[in-house]
Amino acid sequence: MPEPGLIVAPLTPFTEHLTVDEPALARQIDYIVKDCRATMIVAAGVETQEYTYLSFEERKNLIRRTIELTDRRVPVMVGISHASFRTAIALAHEAERLGAAAVQLLAPLRPFAGPPTQADLLAYFEAIGRETKLPITLYLNPGPGADVSIPDTIALAKLPQVQLIKESSRDLARVSRLIVEIDRAGHARYFTTMQMLLATLQLGGSGATMPPPGSEIARAVIDAFVAKDYERAAEIQLQFALFPSKWMHRGLAPAMKAAMNLIGVPAGEPYPPYAPLTHDEMTALAATLKSTVLAPRFKAAAA
Numbered sequence: 001m002p003e004p005g006l007i008v009a010p011l012t013p014f015t016e017h018l019t020v021d022e023p024a025l026a027r028q029i030d031y032i033v034k035d036c037r038a039t040m041i042v043a044a045g046v047e048t049q050e051y052t053y054l055s056f057e058e059r060k061n062l063i064r065r066t067i068e069l070t071d072r073r074v075p076v077m078v079g080i081s082h083a084s085f086r087t088a089i090a091l092a093h094e095a096e097r098l099g100a101a102a103v104q105l106l107a108p109l110r111p112f113a114g115p116p117t118q119a120d121l122l123a124y125f126e127a128i129g130r131e132t133k134l135p136i137t138l139y140l141n142p143g144p145g146a147d148v149s150i151p152d153t154i155a156l157a158k159l160p161q162v163q164l165i166k167e168s169s170r171d172l173a174r175v176s177r178l179i180v181e182i183d184r185a186g187h188a189r190y191f192t193t194m195q196m197l198l199a200t201l202q203l204g205g206s207g208a209t210m211p212p213p214g215s216e217i218a219r220a221v222i223d224a225f226v227a228k229d230y231e232r233a234a235e236i237q238l239q240f241a242l243f244p245s246k247w248m249h250r251g252l253a254p255a256m257k258a259a260m261n262l263i264g265v266p267a268g269e270p271y272p273p274y275a276p277l278t279h280d281e282m283t284a285l286a287a288t289l290k291s292t293v294l295a296p297r298f299k300a301a302a303a
Contacts, residue, residue: 002189004222004226005040005189005206006039006208006209006215006219007040007041007191007208007210008040008042008209008210008212008215009042009048010032010042010211011049011253011256011268012044012271013025013257013266014050018271020061020065022069024266024268027265028212028260029069031212031265032215033074035216036219039074039075040077041066041070041074041077042077042078042079042209043067043079044078045077045139046079046104046139046141047144047253049211050253050270050271051079060091060094063091064098072099075101076101077101077102077104078091078092078100078102079104080092080104080105080128081104081105083111085124085128089128089132092134095134096132096134101134101135102135102164104136104166105128105137105139107139107145107146107156108121109146118152121146121148121152121155129159129162132161135161135163136164137162137165137166138162138188139166140153140167140169141168150181153182154178154187157182157187157190162188163188164188164190164206165188165189167191172196175200176199178190179203180203180204183205189206189207190205191206191207191208191209192207194208194217194240194244195245197218197237198221198234198237201225201233202225211252213265214243217236217239217240217243217292217293217294220293239293243285243288243289244256246285247277247281250277250281253270253274254274255277255285258276258281258285262286264297264300
């Protein structure tokens with residue numbers, strides 16, 4: 001069985017002029033590669049990366065710079081999600097040109113309303129799969145994308161080019177069934193998220209995907225699990241019980257950017273008009289993070 005995977009989506013730091021802060025992005029990617037020991041990086045793939053605020057050209061530039069700054073230290077997967085399959089294909093071709101290892105594609109909503117049928121979803125992924133040689137990661141996130149049923153998820157996982165799945169659900173019944181029917185059945189590698197990480201590993205899933213600095217906590221969970229120190233793995237997993245959950249009403253991007261800033265890896269502020277955490281919220285977040293494996297970062301940041 002392959003080692004558990006840790007797929008990390010760098011947050012997008014912005015300058016005061018709302019362009020991508022490339023030095024801050026470079027520092028963050030170094031942290032993700034060296035300290036979190038990510039097995040793969042995602043470029044402009046999930047909404048927490050705030051790529052949806054960018055123009056098409058800015059999005060392509062973010063993808064290019066993420067690949068360049070990663071510098072082949074780990075594979076990079078490129079987000080190509082778009083309501084238009086032609087635009088998604090154009091991004092897939094760009095990913096190929098830049099040397100990406102895979103593409104990530106959100107299961108789309110129907111732009112003319114109503115939930116997509118299984119036939120709609122299969123047609124969308126097949127149309128893109130015919131146009132790219134890269135493996136496809138099926139990204140599942142109701143809200144920005146479709147709420148894909150278990151049977152429809154299994155059907156999509158059986159498509160030859162769908163080789164990975166990013167699952168955003170925290171529903172253990174759904175996750176456990178899909179691990180059995182997709183990952184353990186050999187159709188695709190199934191990745192969950194922070195709160196589901198240890199359960200996923202125990203049930204035979206492939207790992208998790210998330211933004212930093214949750215990824216550093218996740219690395220500690222994975223290392224303990226691989227070392228068969230299951231008590232320690234469970235102890236670290238519980239650090240996700242409060243973080244980032246207590247601050248999720250502010251949104252994942254503001255909460256995770258605040259956490260990164262607190263541990264000394266600047267990630268900037270949320271893209272306006274969304275506000276950063278208040279002073280009191282930052283104080284409470286810092287107190288929680290100091291009780292996690294991130295605690296040594298505070299001493300380093302203060303030094």
